[in-house]
Structures are given as C-alpha cells and as structure tokens.
Amino acid sequence: MTIDSRFHDLGFGSKEVDLTSTPNNTNLLSYSNNGFGNLENITLNNTIYKNTREFNFGSDVKVSIQQEYNSVKYEEITEKGSIKIKKNNFSILNIKNNLIKNANLILMPRKFSLKRDISVYFEKNTNRSFKIFNNSNKDTIVDYIATRSNRKLTNINSTTNANTTKLNNKIDLSLQITQTIIALYDESTLLDKKIDTLNNVPDDSYVQNLTLGVNHTLQILNSNSSAIYLLDSLNKDENSYFKFNTPDNLQNNTITIKESNITQVKVYKLNNTDDISTRVLQSLGNNEYGIVLESSTSYYFWYYPILSSWMISTDRFPNQTIYSW
Secondary structure, three states: OOOOOOOOOOOOOOOOEEOOOOOOOOOOOOOOOOOOOOOOEEEEEEEEEEEEEOOOOEOOOOOOOOOOOOEEEEEEEEEEEEEEEEOOOOEEOOOOOOOOOOOEEEEEEOOOOOOOOOOEEEEEOOOEEEEEEEOOOEEEEEEEEEEEEEEEEEEEOOOOOOHHHHHHHHHHHHOOOOEEEEEEEOHHHOOEEEEOOOOOOHHHHHHHOOOOOOOEEEEOOOOEEEEEEEEOOOOOOOOOOOEEEOOOOOOOOOOOOOOOOOOOOOOEEOOOOOOOOEEEEEEEEOOOOEEEEOOOOEEEEEOOOOOOOEEEEEEOOOOOEEEEE
C-alpha cells in the first residue's frame, strides 16, 4: 500500500511512503495530522526527515524562520508650468521633475478674449512627456499641473532574535500623522478701535461703523440710549471677521448688531465654537437676523461661506485642524 504525500495531512514532502513495510506499517494514525506522529524525526532510505510540524512537510534540511518588516511611505509630487502652442498645431510638454512618471495632467488654457474659449487636449507621448494640441485659430499659452503619487517601500532588517516591539514602533512612527490645531483667525492681527453709540469718530482711535479686522470696544456716551450696527455693509467671504466688546454698564442701553431686512443674511450663535451643528439662529423678527448684546461680553463674528451666514461665539474664534505626515 502506498500513499501520495500530496495528501496534505500526512506531510511527507514530495516522496511516496510505503505503509506496508517498516517503519511505516505500525499505525497510520501515528503519522496523520501532524506529519510524523510523536517522533522528532524518522529515517527512510538513509534520509532523515525532521518533524517540522508548522509547515506540514518532512525535510532533511533545517528550516529557518525570519520575519521581514517594511515601512511604506506615500509622497505627492507636483510640477507646475506653462507651454506655448501655435494655432492648429501641437507642442511637446516634457515633465522636468525626474521623479514624476506617468503623471496625472491638468491643462488650463489662458483666455485672451471674452468672446470665446480655447479648447486643448493631450496625448501621452512617453512616460514623461505629452503632446498638447491646439485646434483653435489662435496661438495660446497653456498652464499645466502634473502630479504623481509615489509609494516608497523601505525594508527594516530583522531576525528571529530582533526586538519586535522596537521594530513595530519604527513602523508606527513612519506612518504617524501629526495633527496640529490652530485658530482659524489670528486675533492678534485685529486693530484695537473704539466705537460709540452716536457713531462719532473724534480721532484715529475710533471707527464709525463695524469694520472687518477690528477689535471694537463700545463706549457708552449717555444712558438710556440705543445703537444698531449693521452687518450688511461688510464684505462677505471666508476672510471676513471682527470682534466686538461691551462694557459692564450697558444697563438700559440696547445695543444690536444685525443684518438689515433687505439682505436677509442669517446670523447664528454657536454653543460650541468648533461645532457648526450647535448653531442657533438669532432672529429679531420681521425677516431680520442679529443679536442684542449683553454687558461685559466679547463677541467674535466671522462669515461662514458654506451657509452664507454670519457666525457668533462669545468664547473665541474657531479652530482649524491641519494634518501632516
């Protein structure tokens, strides 16, 4: 009786084993499932087979184990430039950076006339060059951006006796992402100015109306007065911000900052400065949006383009998170 060792549970390498003669005729079960039963090795035809159980095969060569560790890093490489192309012709664009091969290419023809756009297209010439075609009747200059994501594999040498904890720490550090939190707006750049309830400007230390980039400090000129400051005269973009401080003696004075009912730009107050979902609409009625100010409070205003609205916090300006590798 013979059995082909390709029956995996017996694990005798590539040899056939005769189970009708010694030493293999004693008990088939003593060899199944673990290669060679309980024996460390057996000798067959003057060949010693070692019981290497984990690999499920017999071998007359000592098997060694070695782990290999690799660090993987990704880098984004970008090249910007321009190329001139004559009308109804093409030019060869050669990528200058030797690290950029098979680039992703973005073309942006310059527009010299308001009457018509110029369309261009490209064909790959080599792994570092492209043919840029201009089928229009005008010479043109095309700006381009070529990008390439490269994957760098670094081997970290190790043996069975190496300290795997240290190696894993090296790998973790190579893949670590650094998170930096900074203020979205730099409060230190704000100009300190006073503003009063009568919109006076006695000197350069005052502003008459709300002004972007200014740290306003309210001056109460007389009791039982009121003042309304409008937001609708301010530019509305991602760089629009200012601060407004109230004194401790507002008492019967009513101070309001609002958008007029003509523009209808909404105003929100945030319970959590960094969480836009905690916003609460500040409505004054009659399609007006704004806030009535309280004593001894600092108000941070900034325009949020995504919602086309003004945001307010009484804590600080919002933070932004920057990730780096």
